[in-house]
Amino acid sequence: MNINELEKMKNEGVEHLPSLERRAFLRAGLAITGLYMGGTILSLTSARDAQGAVGSMPTSSKYPYKPHYSMVMRQNLCVDCELCMEACVRTNHVPSYGWRTTILERTRTIGPDQKETIFMPVLCNQCNEPPCVRVCPTVATYKDRTTGIVVMENRKCIGCKTCMAACPYNARYFNEEVRAVDKCNFCLDTRLSKGMKDTACVEACPAHVRIFGDLSDPNSEVYKLVHQPETTVWVLRPETGALPNVFYMNVVLDI
Amino acid sequence: MEFIARVLPQEGGLEVSRSRLYNGVIGLLGVFTLVGIAFGLHAMFVGYHHVYGVSREVPWGLALAGYVFFVVTSTGLCLVSSIGHVFGFEAFKPIAKRSVFLAIATIISGFLVIAFEIENPWRMAVYNIISPNLTSSIWWMGTLYGAYLFFMLIEFALLQMGRHKLAGMLGLLGVIAGVAAHSNLGAVFGLLNAREFWHGPYMPIYFITSAMMSGCAAVIFFHWVAYKINGWKMSAEMERSLCSVAKLGALLYVVIMFFTTWKMISGMYGNPPGKYEAVMALINGPYANNFWYGEVGLGLVIPFLIILAVRARNLAAMAFGSACSIVGIFVMRYDLVVVGQIIPGYHELNITNLPHILPYTPTLHEWMVTLAGFSFCAILFMMGERLFRGHLSEDH
Numbered sequence: 106m107n108i109n110e111l112e113k114m115k116n117e118g119v120e121h122l123p124s125l126e127r128r129a130f131l132r133a134g135l136a137i138t139g140l141y142m143g144g145t146i147l148s149l150t151s152a153r154d155a156q157g158a159v160g161s162m163p164t165s166s167k168y169p170y171k172p173h174y175s176m177v178m179r180q181n182l183c184v185d186c187e188l189c190m191e192a193c194v195r196t197n198h199v200p201s202y203g204w205r206t207t208i209l210e211r212t213r214t215i216g217p218d219q220k221e222t223i224f225m226p227v228l229c230n231q232c233n234e235p236p237c238v239r240v241c242p243t244v245a246t247y248k249d250r251t252t253g254i255v256v257m258e259n260r261k262c263i264g265c266k267t268c269m270a271a272c273p274y275n276a277r278y279f280n281e282e283v284r285a286v287d288k289c290n291f292c293l294d295t296r297l298s299k300g301m302k303d304t305a306c307v308e309a310c311p312a313h314v315r316i317f318g319d320l321s322d323p324n325s326e327v328y329k330l331v332h333q334p335e336t337t338v339w340v341l342r343p344e345t346g347a348l349p350n351v352f353y354m355n356v357v358l359d360i
Numbered sequence: 361m362e363f364i365a366r367v368l369p370q371e372g373g374l375e376v377s378r379s380r381l382y383n384g385v386i387g388l389l390g391v392f393t394l395v396g397i398a399f400g401l402h403a404m405f406v407g408y409h410h411v412y413g414v415s416r417e418v419p420w421g422l423a424l425a426g427y428v429f430f431v432v433t434s435t436g437l438c439l440v441s442s443i444g445h446v447f448g449f450e451a452f453k454p455i456a457k458r459s460v461f462l463a464i465a466t467i468i469s470g471f472l473v474i475a476f477e478i479e480n481p482w483r484m485a486v487y488n489i490i491s492p493n494l495t496s497s498i499w500w501m502g503t504l505y506g507a508y509l510f511f512m513l514i515e516f517a518l519l520q521m522g523r524h525k526l527a528g529m530l531g532l533l534g535v536i537a538g539v540a541a542h543s544n545l546g547a548v549f550g551l552l553n554a555r556e557f558w559h560g561p562y563m564p565i566y567f568i569t570s571a572m573m574s575g576c577a578a579v580i581f582f583h584w585v586a587y588k589i590n591g592w593k594m595s596a597e598m599e600r601s602l603c604s605v606a607k608l609g610a611l612l613y614v615v616i617m618f619f620t621t622w623k624m625i626s627g628m629y630g631n632p633p634g635k636y637e638a639v640m641a642l643i644n645g646p647y648a649n650n651f652w653y654g655e656v657g658l659g660l661v662i663p664f665l666i667i668l669a670v671r672a673r674n675l676a677a678m679a680f681g682s683a684c685s686i687v688g689i690f691v692m693r694y695d696l697v698v699v700g701q702i703i704p705g706y707h708e709l710n711i712t713n714l715p716h717i718l719p720y721t722p723t724l725h726e727w728m729v730t731l732a733g734f735s736f737c738a739i740l741f742m743m744g745e746r747l748f749r750g751h752l753s754e755d756h
Contacts, residue, residue, distance in 0.1 A: 264408075
């Protein structure tokens with residue numbers, strides 16, 4: 106109906122409206138107001154869990170491996186001392202031209218003429234859906250059946266380097282000495298299999314940036330950190346669908 | 361021995377020039393090939409990452425681009441030749457024998473180059489068979505190209521023996537294996553979720569279509585060169601056949617122009633992260649000369665305009681256009697391989713000291729290995745002319 110025609114019509118008034126219709130109108134109004142109110146109140150509270158912020162956090166309470174090894178980076182504790190990198194090189198015989206773990210430096214503007222430097226340690230994310238494992242023609246790289254760690258079987262590596270191209274995290278390099286692609290394996294061969302409980306980088310970190318443990322164990326520190334209420338936990342490049350097992354968070358500093 | 365005698369024609373056909381120049385050129389190409397292989401062996405011995413320009417961020421370089429170039433050309437030659445002797449279109453029959461031979465020559469040259477790109481090719485021979493990964497495009501590509509080469513060799517032998525019907529059936533198997541292998545080569549790039557420039561269904565589709573385009577250029581160029589260097593007179597049927605190939609080529613240049621246009625537009629529209637930066641590197645960045653002069657100019661526009669200008673009739677002009685196109689297509693393969701890797705995975709995180717575009721420059725070793733592929737391909741071509749007496753078939 107045209108608004109001009111509507112204008113010409115006689116006003117019927119509200120006195121003849123049935124009370125049912127009046128109530129329906131009020132209810133709609135309340136519903137709309139309530140929705141906005143509720144929304145406002147909700148947005149004042151921090152998210153109860155980190156899912157909204159990340160999108161690819163583990164959604165099921167069951168983890169596919171036991172122990173399901175993972176690492177949490179308490180990023181704002183990192184001071185870039187690089188002791189983790191040194192320990193890794195020593196433990197895993199990483200050649201000078203390669204790395205299994207490194208620290209990336211980021212700069213963020215936090216005000217006019219104010220900048221903040223963030224140190225971001227990175228390593229293999231031991232993904233649940235690892236793109237590198239998918240593309241390897243000879244199963245030279247695979248998920249360890251017990252721990253879920255992405256490992257290499259050097260003698261099968263043909264050196265096609267597709268895993269390096271496929272990795273979203275730049276976690277792989279070709280080691281000319283062993284003639285195979287090399288990568289972080291959470292020190293599975295050098296420490297974990299010898300009964301040690303953590304990786305070389307975790308042990309070396311003086312600031313306790315890196316927390317390592319079994320994500321499938323609700324009593325482990327990694328489980329507690331990742332499932333902490335009111336804390337945002339994130340992963341790197343979630344859009345690739347790799348479902349990484351290295352999580353990042355910032356801790357509240359009491360300074 | 362009897363088999364060889366039946367495959368190798370003893371008389372008839374065309375006699376290759378016996379001049380010292382012809383033999384000298386083959387000898388020179390042989391030296392290039394051996395020098396290139398020596399460089400490749402040296403790289404294999406000391407470790408590729410020490411002498412090649414590739415890095416952990418850009419693991420694939422010129423040698424892989426060279427391999428892709430050769431296998432694209434091989435698949436294209438197989439597909440274009442199949443139009444005649446597999447699918448029965450008369451106009452494409454005279455080019456069949458030489459094209460099938462060249463399909464074999466180019467894929468062998470491709471394998472020669474990839475042997476010095478893959479770090480441990482000997483392990484591939486073993487573990488591809490005893491430890492296959494069926495979700496790997498590389499596995500499928502390697503296996504299917506193996507089947508493809510096998511079918512093409514049998515097909516060529518049958519063509520030589522005059523068993524055209526059986527050859528056609530093997531040709532069909534070759535076409536199927538070739539298309540499957542080649543689309544899997546596209547999938548090697550297209551199925552990498554983390555590489556935005558490559559990721560998606562475009563790569564396998566583009567690879568097949570541009571293979572046909574490369575095939576047309578290679579058919580025209582090599583036929584013209586074969587007749588030119590030996591001073592042979594082309595039959596009217598052969599000329600007509602090459603003109604038909606040129607018409608198909610013109611269509612395919614347009615198709616690839618269309619594909620490239622939309623690839624570029626979709627890479628710019630709305631600045632898709634990762635893809636945008638790569639596409640801009642081609643359009644307006646460090647790869648702009650490669651893209652505009654190499655890919656667009658030499659690879660597509662010049663050969664297309666020449667075919668239009670001579671109305672697909674002047675063979676010498678079209679052979680020149682095809683040569684331009686072959687050079688341009690090589691640049692296309694190089695850009696496709698390299699530009700897909702130059703945008704760092706962490707580019708959106710504003711990392712200090714991380715270049716916006718990762719550097720890659722081929723080294724002497726990489727150039728020499730690639731040159732070995734080209735020299736070896738040329739040797740196979742020239743020897744093929746001699747051994748198979750101009751690749752003439754009795755019925756043409």
